[in-house]
Amino acid sequence: MEKRMKVLTSAALATAMLATLAAGCGKKEETPNNAASATPTPGAAKEVKYPDTVSYWVSLNPNAAATMKSYNEIAAYKELEKKTGTKVEFQHPPTGQEKDQFNLMLASGKLPDVIEYGWNGAPKGADSLIKEKRIIRLNELIDQYAPNLSKILKEKPEFRKMITTDEGNIYVMPFLLGDEQLSSVNGPAIRKDWLDKLGLKPPTTISEWETVLTAFRDKDPNGNGKKDEIPYLFTIKPDNETDLNYMFVGAYGITADFYQEDGKVKYGPLDPKFKEYLTLMNKWYKEGLLDKDYATTDGKLKDAKVTNNQLGSFSAYAGSGVGRYMSLMQPTDPKVSIVGTTYPVLKAGDKALGQYTYPFTGIGAAISSSAKNPEQIVKWLDYKYGQEGSLLFNFGVEGVSYKMENGYPKYTDLILNNPNKLPITQAMAQNFIANWSGPIVQDKRYIEQYFTLPEQRDAQKAWMTADHSKVLPPITLTAEESSKTSSIMNDVKTYRDEMINKFIMGAEPLENFDKFVSTIKSMGIDEAIKARQAALDRYNNRK
Numbered sequence: 001m002e003k004r005m006k007v008l009t010s011a012a013l014a015t016a017m018l019a020t021l022a023a024g025c026g027k028k029e030e031t032p033n034n035a036a037s038a039t040p041t042p043g044a045a046k047e048v049k050y051p052d053t054v055s056y057w058v059s060l061n062p063n064a065a066a067t068m069k070s071y072n073e074i075a076a077y078k079e080l081e082k083k084t085g086t087k088v089e090f091q092h093p094p095t096g097q098e099k100d101q102f103n104l105m106l107a108s109g110k111l112p113d114v115i116e117y118g119w120n121g122a123p124k125g126a127d128s129l130i131k132e133k134r135i136i137r138l139n140e141l142i143d144q145y146a147p148n149l150s151k152i153l154k155e156k157p158e159f160r161k162m163i164t165t166d167e168g169n170i171y172v173m174p175f176l177l178g179d180e181q182l183s184s185v186n187g188p189a190i191r192k193d194w195l196d197k198l199g200l201k202p203p204t205t206i207s208e209w210e211t212v213l214t215a216f217r218d219k220d221p222n223g224n225g226k227k228d229e230i231p232y233l234f235t236i237k238p239d240n241e242t243d244l245n246y247m248f249v250g251a252y253g254i255t256a257d258f259y260q261e262d263g264k265v266k267y268g269p270l271d272p273k274f275k276e277y278l279t280l281m282n283k284w285y286k287e288g289l290l291d292k293d294y295a296t297t298d299g300k301l302k303d304a305k306v307t308n309n310q311l312g313s314f315s316a317y318a319g320s321g322v323g324r325y326m327s328l329m330q331p332t333d334p335k336v337s338i339v340g341t342t343y344p345v346l347k348a349g350d351k352a353l354g355q356y357t358y359p360f361t362g363i364g365a366a367i368s369s370s371a372k373n374p375e376q377i378v379k380w381l382d383y384k385y386g387q388e389g390s391l392l393f394n395f396g397v398e399g400v401s402y403k404m405e406n407g408y409p410k411y412t413d414l415i416l417n418n419p420n421k422l423p424i425t426q427a428m429a430q431n432f433i434a435n436w437s438g439p440i441v442q443d444k445r446y447i448e449q450y451f452t453l454p455e456q457r458d459a460q461k462a463w464m465t466a467d468h469s470k471v472l473p474p475i476t477l478t479a480e481e482s483s484k485t486s487s488i489m490n491d492v493k494t495y496r497d498e499m500i501n502k503f504i505m506g507a508e509p510l511e512n513f514d515k516f517v518s519t520i521k522s523m524g525i526d527e528a529i530k531a532r533q534a535a536l537d538r539y540n541n542r543k
Contacts (some may be wrong), residue, residue, distance in 0.1 A: 046144045050084040051376040055112035056365075057105065060092040061436045063429035067422070075401065075431040076392050083388075086380050106134055111368035113377055116438065119172060119477070120362030126171040126478040135366040136171045136374060143181045145375045146382035148389070149173065152441065162360035162474055166538040172364025173381040175437040178358065179444035180464070186342065186355045187463035188247060189316035191454075192337035194221035202341045206251055206280065209344050213289040216312040231304060233291045233314040234504070235279065236497050242501075247315050249277045250353035251346050255498070258532055259470040263540070265533040267525055269496055275513040285504050295501050309333070316340075318456040319425070326453060340459025343466045354466020358474050363516070365439040384440045394443040396431035411449050424450065476534035485531045490526040495519065 006517075056071075064071065071077055071090045082085060087263040091112055093101035102117060111134065117127055129135050142149055153160040163174045177183055190202060195212065198219055203209040213231035215221070221228055236244040236256075245255040245268075250275040258268055268274055284290045285490055291297060297305070305311040306325050322338050343352035365381055367374050383389040395402040395409040402409045413419070418427040428435045434446040453458045477485070499516050502508035 012327045046375070048145060048375050048379055050086050050380050051113075051373050052085070052088065052113060053087050054377060054380065055089045056090065056114040056116070057091045057093070057112045058114075058116035058365075058438075059098045060095065061429060061433075061437065063425045064233055065095065065425050065431060071433075073511075074429070074433065075397050076433065079392055080383065080389075081396050084380055084383065089392075101233040109134075111370040113368060113371040114365050114381075115368055116363075118361070118366040120365065120474065120476070123482070125165070125170055125208055125482060126366075127165050127167045127476075128169060128479045130169055133369040135171055136369055136371075138173070138367065138378065141375055141378045142170060142173075142382075144324075146173070146380040146385070147375065148382050148385035152385060154164075157505070159359060161197045161539075161542045162358065163364070164542055165476055166478070166535070166542065168543075173378070173439040174177050174350070174360050174364040174383075174438060176441045177439040181444045181460070182442055182447055183357045183359070184355060184460060184464040184466070185319070185357075185447075186315060186317050186321075187459065187466070188313065188341045188343055189322055189338050189459065191216075191311075192220070192312040192339040194312055195303070196337075197221050197223075202339060202347065205348055206341055206344050208250065209248075210284070210289070213284065213313070214287075217288055221312065222309045228310055230291045230311045231289045232311065233297060233302060233305065234294045234295065234309055235294075235302075235315070236500060246343060246352070248344055249274070251344050251350070251361055252277050253353065253470075255353060255470070256500075258472055258473050258529070262537060263530050263536070264538055266474070267520075269520060270517050274512065278414065278500065278513070279510055281504045282506060282510060284504065290504070292380070295505075302472045316459075318451055318459045322459050323451065323453055323456045326455065337455065339455050340462045342462045347349055351465070351467040353470055354463055356466070356468035356469065356471045358471070360474055362474060362476075363437045368429075383438050384438075390441060390443065393432050393438065393440045393461050394434040394446050401431040409443075409445060416449070416452065424452070472532070472536065474540055475532065475539045476529055477535050481531035483526040485524075492520055492523050492525055492528070493524065 011413055034240065055346065058071065060069075060071070064074065070092065072088060089112075089358075091118055099121070103123060104114075105111065105115075105330070106123075108128070117133065127136070131136050132540055142153075150273050153163075159174075159176055160170075163172065163176075164170050190212070192202070194216060195202060198215050198221055200212055200215060201208075203212045210297075211426070216229050216231040217227075220227070234247075244476075245257050249268070254266070254268040254271050254273050254277075256268050256274070259268060281290065285292070291305075291311075302311070306314070307328050314321075316325075316338070318340065322340060326336060343354040345352045367377055371377055384393050386537065391398070391402075391409055396415075398404065398409075400412070401414050404410070406529075414429045415424060415431065418424070422430070422504070425435055428450070433440065434442055435450060448457075451460065477514075499508060502515075503513070
């Protein structure tokens with residue numbers, strides 16, 4: 001899940017949704033596989049049988065790949081075959097080659113029945129792929145053969161708006177975040193045990209952060225008698241856009257990328273406030289408050305700096321950051337405590353911008369034009385959106401990976417204390433798909449149990465308090481807009497990142513910020529802003 005934050009609904013959405021679905025599913029929701037088709041009444045879902053076989057292209061999630069070769073081995077998919085009689089031929093592209101293999105597959109025209117992908121990254125866009133007869137429009141098929149998803153979209157029209165293209169096409173059976181709680185999973189993290197040792201409170205303002213980072217630098221919080229502490233690790237690595245886009249820069253009411261303000265699309269690095277942010281980072285770098293080697297610190301090196309008791313603060317996920325680091329460090333030092341803080345602000349009482357993922361980000365299962373029985377496939381995929389299917393793919397098989405306690409699906413020790421000593425993420429992956437994505441509504445009760453430590457749950461609560469009003473919704477560019485601006489943005493991002501490093505490290509004087517802005521403008525950023533403004537306007541006009 002976390003990579004998909006990749007990745008932007010009330011706090012009780014998922015529970016209410018499942019309760020509503022339960023009310024509509026008093027009878028078994030699937031038709032027997034050999035049932036005869038029936039003539040539907042007007043407005044009712046048509047009766048078709050489940051498909052005998054489905055070919056299904058999808059990336060193999062790393063947590064699944066750690067112990068399995070195919071999604072056929074996941075307990076939920078095994079149970080789905082028992083329920084529906086449908087045999088699935090999963091096709092997994094080689095790890096690291098997913099994008100290339102996806103593009104080659106589309107170009108070849110030799111398509112499987114179902115393609116699950118992050119379609120926002122698809123060339124040309126979904127509307128063009130429908131016109132080119134690579135994938136098919138699903139609106140009418142969902143209305144006729146997907147009663148469970150139809151019910152969700154009727155009750156949550158904002159979901160329908162997100163999954164519908166600017167030309168009115170629904171192109172996937174979507175992955176949806178079922179609750180606001182699932183949208184904020186990354187933010188500032190700090191060593192609480194170091195704060196306690198130095199008599200400090202978790203910082204909230206940038207001024208307080210500077211005081212804390214200075215104390216981490218000077219007062220030997222790791223207690224080894226050496227001045228080897230790294231107060232804060234800054235990163236602009238693409239696998240952690242939260243750090244660049246929100247940590248500290250969010251205090252200035254901007255991001256380091258595109259955002260919206262009063263319906264207008266803006267690009268943060270053009271704003272004079274971005275110079276203020278760079279000035280702060282440059283000051284901290286000179287004073288030794290930032291890791292001097294931040295630009296060459298990858299994930300493995302970051303892990304080493306944290307677990308070697310050197311790193312005081314960083315941006316982190318609640319799961320793979322806060323939880324994982326504490327589980328790695330506490331066996332040898334039970335006092336280790338890593339907590340999430342609210343996003344830093346300029347003055348007390350303000351709200352900074354923070355990471356937020358919309359309920360739909362383009363991930364879902366499309367049906368290719370090669371499929372011979374799309375109505376049966378839609379029915380098969382729709383099973384996951386009903387009460388039984390939702391429980392199956394969020395929690396696994398009842399009595400095995402979860403048990404119901406007072407109406408709450410509680411994970412068993414197969415997940416939480418795996419007998420084979422598997423990490424919780426790998427134990428989950430053997431049983432269901434909730435901890436990454438797929439054509440389901442992700443249930444917040446999954447994350448309530450995935451975050452086993454109070455520090456993880458408290459971190460998420462802190463990160464959720466940020467201002468998310470400026471985050472762009474899941475807009476889609478037209479094929480023409482995409483082709484015009486993709487090369488522009490590749491060049492702009494490369495130049496932006498290079499210059500951010502130079503400004504922070506002092507290799508480029510901050511007096512040259514105006515030249516930096518002029519260069520970005522000369523690269524065509526206004527064209528990219530114009531395209532995203534048009535896309536935002538179209539999104540806001542969707543019905």
